[in-house]
Amino acid sequence: MHPLSAFYKDKSALITGGLGFLGSNLAHSLVTLGARVTLSDALLPLYGGNMHNVRDIRKEVHLEFCDIRDSLSMERLVRGQDVIFHIAGQTSHVDSMTEPLLDEEINCKGNLVFLEACRKWNPNAKIVYAGTRGQYGKLHSTPVREDHPMEPVDIYGINKLAGESYHLLYGRVHGLRVVSLRINNTYGPRHQMKHGKYGILNWFVRLALEDEAITVYGDGGQLRDYNYVDDVTEAFLLVGGRDEANGKAFNLGSGNPVRFMDMVKTLLSEAGSGRMVRIPWPRDRAAIEVGDYVADYSAIQSALGWEPRVGLPEGLKRTVEFYRQNKEFYW
Numbered sequence: 001m002h003p004l005s006a007f008y009k010d011k012s013a014l015i016t017g018g019l020g021f022l023g024s025n026l027a028h029s030l031v032t033l034g035a036r037v038t039l040s041d042a043l044l045p046l047y048g049g050n051m052h053n054v055r056d057i058r059k060e061v062h063l064e065f066c067d068i069r070d071s072l073s074m075e076r077l078v079r080g081q082d083v084i085f086h087i088a089g090q091t092s093h094v095d096s097m098t099e100p101l102l103d104e105e106i107n108c109k110g111n112l113v114f115l116e117a118c119r120k121w122n123p124n125a126k127i128v129y130a131g132t133r134g135q136y137g138k139l140h141s142t143p144v145r146e147d148h149p150m151e152p153v154d155i156y157g158i159n160k161l162a163g164e165s166y167h168l169l170y171g172r173v174h175g176l177r178v179v180s181l182r183i184n185n186t187y188g189p190r191h192q193m194k195h196g197k198y199g200i201l202n203w204f205v206r207l208a209l210e211d212e213a214i215t216v217y218g219d220g221g222q223l224r225d226y227n228y229v230d231d232v233t234e235a236f237l238l239v240g241g242r243d244e245a246n247g248k249a250f251n252l253g254s255g256n257p258v259r260f261m262d263m264v265k266t267l268l269s270e271a272g273s274g275r276m277v278r279i280p281w282p283r284d285r286a287a288i289e290v291g292d293y294v295a296d297y298s299a300i301q302s303a304l305g306w307e308p309r310v311g312l313p314e315g316l317k318r319t320v321e322f323y324r325q326n327k328e329f330y331w
């Protein structure tokens with residue numbers, strides 16, 4: 001039995017971005033725990049919203065197609081919810097540099113519209129924000145703790161940081177019960193597989209399954225921390241169901257960082273197909289590359305007992321298997 005099943009049973013839970021990767025995986029767990037789940041999503045074309053993501057739970061969830069920038073919709077949706085997982089967002093680092101105003105619209109204005117709706121219509125809801133490791137930007141030291149300076153290297157990182165800051169401010173000033181998770185590179189089932197603009201490891205799974213070349217920039221020696229999506233779901237459930245950590249922001253990490261190149265090798269071996277090619281760093285990618293990233297997740301571990309459980313080889317095995325079975329819905 002899940003330690004939080006008594007908490008979530010019959011609770012009303014809203015997930016914005018609920019048809020996307022993180023949102024839909026979380027939705028499956030919430031349904032299993034007996035929550036009354038509403039998913040809202042604008043199904044914007046570039047992102048990971050996909051009706052197939054909720055095929056198994058379609059009858060158990062309530063769906064609302066709306067945009068987080070629309071205040072009337074958000075005001076209606078947040079009412080009566082016990083826990084809100086605010087996961088919708090513009091997710092591409094690359095696009096944030098070519099379409100900065102769209103990123104600002106969704107990741108700044110959208111967050112304020114959402115928070116204002118909560119402040120006015122449901123100030124008692126528990127709110128979990130999907131922050132990102134991208135908020136740290138250029139690194140001074142690793143492993144990265146939550147008090148590391150935040151100097152984002154792209155518009156996405158700046159606006160996600162603004163989004164987190166809005167949440168924590170609404171916690172301090174208006175008393176909302178907020179927590180932010182600074183999510184790591186996450187991979188697993190139900191991610192968009194249409195392009196490699198974000199979620200690069202998932203994109204590589206597609207390339208490997210299609211027996212295509214996987215391009216590694218430079219020597220591929222940069223350290224990365226990858227989390228399997230089920231571990232991220234557990235973190236969402238934990239912070240959503242416990243109040244000790246309100247007002248805080250937590251890193252997630254793997255505890256087992258790997259070199260980018262070794263991640264690709266592990267994938268090629270799990271998939272049994274694909275190949276690696278190496279080229280010099282393209283200028284636009286080099287400009288927003290932050291070097292080694294290793295998260296220190298000891299804060300959430302000691303506050304709430306969270307720790308990652310699924311290692312990279314096992315996570316990749318499950319991921320490869322999922323897309324082998326479901327590729328027609330994602331390619």
Ligand SMILES: NC(=O)c1ccc[n+]([C@@H]2O[C@H](COP(=O)([O-])OP(=O)(O)OC[C@H]3O[C@@H](n4cnc5c(N)ncnc54)[C@H](O)[C@@H]3O)[C@@H](O)[C@H]2O)c1
Pocket residue numbers: 016017018019020021022023040041042043044047048049050066067068069087088089090091106110130131132133160182183184185186187191192199
């Ligand atoms: N997946 C990761 O590795 C990762 C890492 C760090 C942070 N995050 C954050 O987690 C969140 C979700 O990421 P994901 O990987 O699930 O991406 P995703 O693209 O699969 O999901 C995002 C969902 O939000 C929806 N959405 C986007 N803009 C919207 C809007 N204006 N109104 C309503 N819905 C909208 C999309 O349609 C999509 O279904 C993002 O905010 C992202 O910044 C993800």
